[in-house]
Amino acid sequence: MLSEIQKKMLRELTGRSEFGDGAFNIRANGCSAGRHSTKGIRIEPKPNGAGLDVYIEPGLRDDNVSIPVVMTESGLKEEVYNDFHVGEGAVVTITAGCGIHNCGREDSQHDGIHRFFIGRGSRVKYVEKHIGEGDGAGRRILNPVTEVYQEEDSVLEMEMTQIRGVDETERTTKAALKAGARLAVRERLMTGARERAVSHYAVTLDGAGAVADIVSRGVARGDSVQTLDLKIVGNAPCRGHTECDSIIMDRGHIVAVPTLEAADIDAQLVHEAAIGKIAGDQLDKLMSLGLTAAEAEARIIEGFLS
Amino acid sequence: MIQIRNLAYTAKTDEGEREILRGIDLDIPDGRLIVVTGPNGGGKSTLARLVAGIAKPSGGSIVFDGRDITGASITERARLGIGFAFQQPVRFKGLKVMDLLAIAAGRTLAKSEACDYLVSVGLCANDYLQREVNSSLSGGELKRIEIATVIAKASKVSIFDEPEAGIDLWSFQSLIDTFRNMRRTIANSSIVIISHQERILAIADEIVVIKDGLIARHGPKAAILPSLIGTSMAAPGCPKFGRGDVPVITEGKIHA
Numbered sequence: 001m002l003s004e005i006q007k008k009m010l011r012e013l014t015g016r017s018e019f020g021d022g023a024f025n026i027r028a029n030g031c032s033a034g035r036h037s038t039k040g041i042r043i044e045p046k047p048n049g050a051g052l053d054v055y056i057e058p059g060l061r062d063d064n065v066s067i068p069v070v071m072t073e074s075g076l077k078e079e080v081y082n083d084f085h086v087g088e089g090a091v092v093t094i095t096a097g098c099g100i101h102n103c104g105r106e107d108s109q110h111d112g113i114h115r116f117f118i119g120r121g122s123r124v125k126y127v128e129k130h131i132g133e134g135d136g137a138g139r140r141i142l143n144p145v146t147e148v149y150q151e152e153d154s155v156l157e158m159e160m161t162q163i164r165g166v167d168e169t170e171r172t173t174k175a176a177l178k179a180g181a182r183l184a185v186r187e188r189l190m191t192g193a194r195e196r197a198v199s200h201y202a203v204t205l206d207g208a209g210a211v212a213d214i215v216s217r218g219v220a221r222g223d224s225v226q227t228l229d230l231k232i233v234g235n236a237p238c239r240g241h242t243e244c245d246s247i248i249m250d251r252g253h254i255v256a257v258p259t260l261e262a263a264d265i266d267a268q269l270v271h272e273a274a275i276g277k278i279a280g281d282q283l284d285k286l287m288s289l290g291l292t293a294a295e296a297e298a299r300i301i302e303g304f305l306s
Numbered sequence: 307m308i309q310i311r312n313l314a315y316t317a318k319t320d321e322g323e324r325e326i327l328r329g330i331d332l333d334i335p336d337g338r339l340i341v342v343t344g345p346n347g348g349g350k351s352t353l354a355r356l357v358a359g360i361a362k363p364s365g366g367s368i369v370f371d372g373r374d375i376t377g378a379s380i381t382e383r384a385r386l387g388i389g390f391a392f393q394q395p396v397r398f399k400g401l402k403v404m405d406l407l408a409i410a411a412g413r414t415l416a417k418s419e420a421c422d423y424l425v426s427v428g429l430c431a432n433d434y435l436q437r438e439v440n441s442s443l444s445g446g447e448l449k450r451i452e453i454a455t456v457i458a459k460a461s462k463v464s465i466f467d468e469p470e471a472g473i474d475l476w477s478f479q480s481l482i483d484t485f486r487n488m489r490r491t492i493a494n495s496s497i498v499i500i501s502h503q504e505r506i507l508a509i510a511d512e513i514v515v516i517k518d519g520l521i522a523r524h525g526p527k528a529a530i531l532p533s534l535i536g537t538s539m540a541a542p543g544c545p546k547f548g549r550g551d552v553p554v555i556t557e558g559k560i561h562a
Binding site: 217245279281282284285286287288289290291292293299300302303304305306 | 358359360379380381383384385389390392394395396398399400401402405406409410412455459
């Protein structure tokens with residue numbers, strides 16, 4: 001039975017309050033709190049109980065699967081290994097994410113290790129949210145590892161959002177793309193107080209015509225620290241673009257580390273990076289339309305992270 | 307009604323302090339369209355920014371409908387009824403044209419309403435409402451969106467700082483129609499336009515010439531405009547404006 005806090009976090013993570021007949025797995029405080037497979041999407045626990053295998057049928061059209069995690073027990077630490085096997089030509093949306101509510105004195109930690117095996121010609125959208133809340137002294141820690149293996153002509157769009165309450169996070173995302181595969185990542189990261197966030201990307205473009213576009217936007221407030229380490233390797237005639245765009249506030253600290261590596265004469269790789277405070281004229285403009293300085297700042301950040 | 311008294315502004319520069327405005331006295335009565343012109347560097351834009359609250363004066367006072375707003379914030383002035391179109395429009399990553407128009411209007415807008423604002427500046431809503439107000443837009447597009455936000459705000463006093471910059475032939479005439487329309491639709495509203503353009507000067511009720519930080523001349527259009535024609539303070543604009551079916555004003559006469 002899910003608590004009200006857990007239900008609320010599930011709604012925030014997935015945008016849904018009912019999971020009905022769709023494919024889903026809900027993990028609450030280290031245990032399965034509900035699982036359902038469908039004809040096209042089969043969810044199976046791994047033999048050692050440390051995660052799931054999610055099988056998506058070849059050719060499945062416009063279906064979706066949700067595998068949210070909620071933790072409300074202080075002091076819980078877990079590592080979960082989930083593998084997604086997406087069949088050829090499937091079109092699917094995968095929603096994942098973790099919400100930690102820690103009111104206790106001990107740290108709570110969830111490390112989700114996700115591997116995506118994206119079949120030839122499939123189109124996958126992956127939406128992941130991480131949230132932390134609760135007023136306990138224990139820290140909320142999330143260290144997601146994402147590994148992506150894209151077959152020819154597959155498309156993966158990833159939206160990864162962490163906008164509040166996670167004390168420590170180290171995100172690692174690795175991807176290898178074969179010919180004609182496309183990867184688009186939109187990461188949104190906001191940290192405050194004394195939070196620490198590190199995000200590593202290492203994307204390898206191995207096949208001709210592979211395309212990667214990785215855009216990370218971050219806002220660092222309070223005394224928080226963000227490190228963004230974005231790397232693309234081009235081993236074939238390919239196109240890669242990374243963008244690292246950050247707003248620094250208060251006593252925030254941001255490090256952007258772009259790396260481009262080309263091993264093919266026809267690899268086209270571009271990196272853009274910018275760190276700056278909210279521009280005074282942006283505040284002036286919104287205030288001249290009637291917003292207060294605080295409202296203007298909130299709208300600018302909301303838009304930036306949208 | 308805005309009453310500006312002895313307004314002064316001193317800028318700090320690398321070379322020391324420089325007086326930009328040296329004591330401006332000006333009334334902006336309700337229902338009037340006032341065009342402020344004058345040589346570059348004379349202090350026109352500074353005056354506009356002081357009235358909007360974006361810069362703080364070093365002396366003097368500004369009274370709006372009987373209330374001293376000299377120390378009021380930008381927000382307070384905006385809420386009291388002052389609108390300001392920036393000369394250099396601001397870019398926002400992530401904020402969409404529709405968002406800005408809704409903030410300006412102070413409420414959620416129907417698409418048809420937002421469309422009306424954009425059409426009045428020569429933009430098609432279908433192409434622009436969901437666009438981000440970022441560097442993917444050209445300078446001219448940003449300028450028109452900037453003007454649209456001030457129209458959407460429907461202020462009692464709207465100040466436009468060189469609205470014609472970056473505006474092309476088609477929307478230039480539309481812009482003039484927009485100013486006329488604003489006067490009709492916002493009761494007793496007044497409009498202040500900073501401009502060198504002869505065609506904008508031609509729609510003024512009053513013209514103010516600011517030079518070297520002081521008001522050099524101020525009076526009804528008929529009294530001021532003829533002496534400005536042919537100077538940099540009343541430029542006829544690009545000669546290409548004379549082509550096609552857009553009326554052009556030269557030497558005070560309208561030519562179709």
